[in-house]
Amino acid sequence: RHKYRVSREFGPETERSFEPQKEGPSSSSHSVSSKKLQMVTPVLPKSLDSPVQPRKSLDSPLMMAEQVHPPKSQDPLVQTVASIQISQSPESSSASCGSGAVGSLDSPLQPWKSLDSSLMMAEQVQQPKSQDSLVQMVASMQLSKPLDSSSASTGSGAVGSDLGAAPFDICMGNSKGIFKLNRPLHEIKREEKRLRARELSNSAAQLQHLRPGMVLLKSFLKPDDQVEIIKLCRELGVGTGGFYQPAYRDGGKLSLRMMCLGKNWDPDSRSYGDTRPYDGAQPPQMPQELTKFVEEAIKASHDFLKQRGKGATDPAAELPLMSPDICIVNFYTTGGKLGLHKDKDEDKSSLDKGLPVVSFSLGDTAEFLYGDDRDVDKASKIKLESGDVLIFGGQSRHIFHGVSSIAPKSAPLWVTDKANLRPGRLNLTFRQHSAPRG
Numbered sequence: 111r112h113k114y115r116v117s118r119e120f121g122p123e124t125e126r127s128f129e130p131q132k133e134g135p136s137s138s139s140h141s142v143s144s145k146k147l148q149m150v151t152p153v154l155p156k157s158l159d160s161p162v163q164p165r166k167s168l169d170s171p172l173m174m175a176e177q178v179h180p181p182k183s184q185d186p187l188v189q190t191v192a193s194i195q196i197s198q199s200p201e202s203s204s205a206s207c208g209s210g211a212v213g214s215l216d217s218p219l220q221p222w223k224s225l226d227s228s229l230m231m232a233e234q235v236q237q238p239k240s241q242d243s244l245v246q247m248v249a250s251m252q253l254s255k256p257l258d259s260s261s262a263s264t265g266s267g268a269v270g271s272d273l274g275a276a277p278f279d280i281c282m283g284n285s286k287g288i289f290k291l292n293r294p295l296h297e298i299k300r301e302e303k304r305l306r307a308r309e310l311s312n313s314a315a316q317l318q319h320l321r322p323g324m325v326l327l328k329s330f331l332k333p334d335d336q337v338e339i340i341k342l343c344r345e346l347g348v349g350t351g352g353f354y355q356p357a358y359r360d361g362g363k364l365s366l367r368m369m370c371l372g373k374n375w376d377p378d379s380r381s382y383g384d385t386r387p388y389d390g391a392q393p394p395q396m397p398q399e400l401t402k403f404v405e406e407a408i409k410a411s412h413d414f415l416k417q418r419g420k421g422a423t424d425p426a427a428e429l430p431l432m433s434p435d436i437c438i439v440n441f442y443t444t445g446g447k448l449g450l451h452k453d454k455d456e457d458k459s460s461l462d463k464g465l466p467v468v469s470f471s472l473g474d475t476a477e478f479l480y481g482d483d484r485d486v487d488k489a490s491k492i493k494l495e496s497g498d499v500l501i502f503g504g505q506s507r508h509i510f511h512g513v514s515s516i517a518p519k520s521a522p523l524w525v526t527d528k529a530n531l532r533p534g535r536l537n538l539t540f541r542q543h544s545a546p547r548g
């Protein structure tokens with residue numbers, strides 16, 4: 111189906127960009143405009159009137175394939191490692207802080223490759239060559255949590271760079287203070303004051319019409335909602351079907367942790383399925399709480415478009431209604447990136463109708479790129495800060511988009527303090543797999 115490859119970058123190991131796009135440019139004929147209309151809706155839905163304040167930055171897209179350490183089948187020692195890995199699967203529910211599996215997550219930013227013609231540029235793959243490194247692998251597995259073997263039916267094409275690793279916890283441990291940042295009290299107070307001042311002002315939310323079918327709702331998610339969403343993702347993320355680091359058969363890894371809700375989306379085959387090839391796990395169901403936020407966001411966009419068009423146009427014609435049944439949840443560490451790509455693996459009925467993608471950003475700020483071509487230089491850039499909701503559907507459903515960088519330490523303090531989110535960015539993109547008939 112799709113000829114693109116999502117290259118999502120995570121961690122310092124490798125880099126990937128997308129496969130060459132065999133198809134032509136996006137169906138949207140609108141050129142990317144850097145001009146943004148900023149309007150404040152007079153009548154804001156409840157969740158709009160509390161401003162959130164983030165601070166962040168943006169980036170450009172490339173798929174950075176990390177090095178994977180794929181066990182080489184002909185090596186008996188590696189086979190042993192592989193079989194140990196396969197016999198383990200993530201333990202369910204309430205893991206606290208991920209144990210050893212996350213040590214290098216916040217390591218140095220990766221070199222950012224600019225996509226020339228949209229190839230996935232795999233950098234060197236470091237295969238474990240020495241016995242020492244294998245021993246290290248085994249040792250680190252032994253340190254990880256015991257895993258339930260029920261979902262270990264790894265399909266033949268299963269890929270994933272961390273099969274058998276401890277569940278990835280997007281939140282920092284409460285008990286071990288190792289990840290806890292101790293904010294000076296005066297800093298926290300200052301931020302709270304700023305937040306209160308914002309809440310009092312009327313300019314809480316800004317709705318930006320980026321291009322036909324594309325709307326950015328700044329600070330749409332209230333602080334408490336953000337904390338709720340983070341906690342929900344954290345809980346699901348450490349359970350069965352939770353966060354993992356996807357990889358390709360050829361060894362490239364996505365530079366992020368991913369979890370799917372509703373249906374699994376597999377980056378290697380670029381298709382949806384009921385279970386994921388990585389470990390055979392079924393994705394968690396889509397929580398109702400999330401659906402509610404998505405519907406509110408679309409409704410707010412419609413109100414905004416109506417107001418903008420002075421009621422002359424039907425907002426649903428520009429941005430169709432959507433009832434999400436799938437969600438891809440990505441966690442980017444501060445070195446994370448995602449190459450320019452189109453979201454086009456949903457059912458044709460959904461794509462043809464332009465049912466929108468609704469994207470929530472939480473934690474650190476991302477530089478988000480979008481445009482009609484897979485060309486970083488031509489792409490428009492926006493900042494996606496904690497609480498922002500971006501919607502692209504209708505004529506913009508087929509835009510190229512990606513994340514070029516994550517701004518370190520840009521998350522609002524209350525996100526890190528209240529939700530204990532680990533440094534990095536949580537992103538949820540909601541979609542509807544098939545459009546209803548008629």
Ligand SMILES: O=C(O)CCC(=O)C(=O)O
Pocket residue numbers: 438440448453469476478494511512513537539
């Ligand atoms: O992280 C983002 O903002 C974009 C994610 C995305 O494009 C995807 O998951 O397909």
Ligand SMILES: [Fe+2]
Pocket residue numbers: 451452453511539
């Ligand atoms: Fe996408």
